[in-house]
Amino acid sequence: MKTLVILSHPEIKESGSQQYLLSSIPENKNITVHHLESIYPDFNIDVEKEQELLKRHDRIIFQFPFYWYTAPALLKKWQDDVLADGFAYGKKGKALIGKEFGLVLSIGVKKEEYQAGGREGFSIDELTKPFQAMALKTGMTFLKTLPIFQFSYLTENQKMSLLIRYQQYLTREKDDSLEARERWFIQELSETDVTKLNNGDQFVLDQAIEFIEENRDTIDELKIVLDQMK
Amino acid sequence: MKTLVILSHPEIKESGSQQYLLSSIPENKNITVHHLESIYPDFNIDVEKEQELLKRHDRIIFQFPFYWYTAPALLKKWQDDVLADGFAYGKKGKALIGKEFGLVLSIGVKKEEYQAGGREGFSIDELTKPFQAMALKTGMTFLKTLPIFQFSYLTENQKMSLLIRYQQYLTREKDDSLEARERWFIQELSETDVTKLNNGDQFVLDQAIEFIEENRDTIDELKIVLDQMK
Structure with missing residues (x-):
């Protein structure tokens, strides 16, 4: 199984959680990490190249900080440009059918706030419905989301445990x-x-x-x- | 009441629905239409100017085509840049409290598909939860969404009726x-x-x-x- 991590973070060098996750990815595995802001700083996405990349992988992961309850702008641009009619959906758009799709979210607020009555008011499952709908539309299987709440407050043991869950998320068969x-x-x-x-x-x-x-x-x-x- | 329409559409001149709606907005009303792609084609947003604009209005409308079940990339960039900690949320972020917030969505698929079992699988209310959460976080009142399904299939009378609903959406007290x-x-x-x-x-x-x-x-x-x- 080949996994593509499409990573979107405008300030990745300042992100403790992203640096920690990235440092754990073994190089000899079938994992491609693809940081959009490094590749397309000017927001001009090479659609053909991205579509070829998608075709070569079986599991597609969107990994990003949960800004305003969804992806950063460049990942949204990527969705709008790359997941085109005739490629990802529509009569001839069958390129993603049968692949798996998952979300790895870094979240600055604690888990308990993501529920009715909490400060954020909605659960992660509710807020990620646009991505669930995207998976449905493109024929991909939606995996359980891996949310990372308040990384900087985790103990060393919790961080280690997170690393294992992350590696499993990228590599373990569903x-x-x-x-x-x-x-x-x-x-x-x-x-x-x-x-x-x-x-x-x-x-x-x-x-x-x-x-x-x-x-x-x-x-x-x-x-x-x-x-x-x- | 002053209304700000933040309009995001990468190809607005080709959009029949957007042109139709825009042509109906009276110039003597307290309505500001603000098309992001015209003002910021390079994605570099003038944050201070945008924040001042928000402060001067009471009702904030996001108007956009429903791409991948959410806003186009530039509007997302606008959210991430303009709705900053200390302005829109956080201890000192009180600029939007008490304002109203609404969505005007142009949608290419028919209404019936936006439900469990339908081709899109989820309702508009479910898919717009990230915006509902944004309104909650910033202290704005979330208005009922105005979704426009398959504009090009509407009859002339339906289009006229839509215009009235649209004008009411922008100007009528809640x-x-x-x-x-x-x-x-x-x-x-x-x-x-x-x-x-x-x-x-x-x-x-x-x-x-x-x-x-x-x-x-x-x-x-x-x-x-x-x-x-x-």
């Missing part, structure tokens, strides 16, 4: 089962160079052990239920 | 009562130069008569109810 999570970890572990272990890798290993234990607990519980049925 | 509608028409009628009557004006007069008749019907019905209560 499947939330325990088996799929185990498979992903086994893959990650088999690629780990144990001679270069640092804190982050150690955390991955710890997480892996936790999941394996969780799995064993599940099996144990099933055995008890089976025993009681006898 | 109040849907029969009394408020009557008041608006009386105001419009008093400003009509009968020596210059054309088809459009005649239609306004016809509508006025219709409303007055509706009013009389309501009064008559109330009388019947009162009689039955005796």
Whole structure:
């Protein structure tokens, strides 16, 4: 599976969360990171090039800071220019059908405010409906959004946990089962160079052990239920 | 009441609906039409000037074609630049509190598709939640949206009716009562130069008569109810 991260952030060098996420992306994976403001500072988008890029990937991620409850202007320009009639929708527009589409949002306000009665008044799921409608229109499967609330307030452990969720978001096949999570970890572990272990890798290993234990607990519980049925 | 129409359309000269709406705006009214793509073709927005413009108006309208279920890129840039922390929100950001905010959307697909099961999957109310959240955040009252579906398929009478609804949207005090509608028409009628009557004006007069008749019907019905209560 090839993943394209279309990243839009007008001030990416000043963004702690974006720098943190970017630093975690392994170079040997099938991941393309595409920062629009670096490539098109003048807002003139090379439509053909962008369409070719989309065709070569299976999972398309929009990653951006949640400005006024949606994407920054350049990503909107990209949508309007690249996702044209005859390419992304319309009778001959079948280029995106069957791909997956997801959102990675960095959000400055805490999660609790995104609900009725909260300061922001609406949930992330409500506010991202235009993107859900875009996925529907273009024939893409909408993935569960990965929202990152108030990154700078996260503890080191929470940041590490976020990194794993982010990497999974980019690379793990769409499947939330325990088996799929185990498979992903086994893959990650088999690629780990144990001679270069640092804190982050150690955390991955710890997480892996936790999941394996969780799995064993599940099996144990099933055995008890089976025993009681006898 | 002063109304500011912030209009965003990258190809406004080719837009039948926008040209039709613009041609109907009287010059002697307290309406400012502000077409962003004409003023800022290079996307460099004069933030201070825009903020001053906002301060001088009571009702703010975003008028645009519904591209990918939200505003064109330049209007998004305008939001991100102009509606800054300390102006539109945040501790010192009180400039928009108490103003009214509305959307006039031109939409290429028919109304029936904007619902669960329809081709677009979501209603206009669902898709405009980011704007509703913006109004909430900035302390503005969100007006009922004026969506214009498939303008080019409208009959001449439907277009005339749209014009009236549009003019009311820009100028009528927020109040849907029969009394408020009557008041608006009386105001419009008093400003009509009968020596210059054309088809459009005649239609306004016809509508006025219709409303007055509706009013009389309501009064008559109330009388019947009162009689039955005796």
